Amino acid sequence: MDRETYDKGLEIRRSVLGAEYVDASINNADDFTRDLQDLVTTYCWGAVWGRPGLDKRTRSFLNLAMISALNRPHELKLHIRGALNNGITRDEIKEVLLQVGIYCGVPASIDSFRVARAVFEEEDAKA
Incomplete structure (x- = not known):
């Protein structure tokens, strides 16, 4: 995982969906869902939502x-x-x-x- 893209994604995700919701999603992740939270934060929010286009x-x-x-x-x-x-x-x-x-x-x-x-x-x- 690219930490810079993850951090950018986390910032964008929190600004759109609300920090309370996002933090609960991440904090409630378990061994089964943690990779999904990382994937969504990094690629959905960081790599795509974070694009300038x-x-x-x-x-x-x-x-x-x-x-x-x-x-x-x-x-x-x-x-x-x-x-x-x-x-x-x-x-x-x-x-x-x-x-x-x-x-x-x-x-x-x-x-x-x-x-x-x-x-x-x-x-x-x-x-």
Whole structure:
């Protein structure tokens, strides 16, 4: 593992997903999942999110669409919070999810809207 890329990935991952979530994921890793946490932090967050070609906001837009299309609600919930942290508005999230409905199927869009609504309700309860 490249320590510099890992450290960059950890910084980006914490800034998008929140330090509390990321630190819990890493600290709760065991012998079975530790390598996965290292892989995700190094390559997903450090090597890809850390590239200069796209800003975090744009990467969040892409993730929302792809994760919705793949129908991965747990990851979508996490990345909706990340998108909000990266300055994407609720209306922009709605537009992404509508676009998913047209190009990836209405069931994926409906499920994604459910997840987004739950995240918004949780965020509103914190305020």
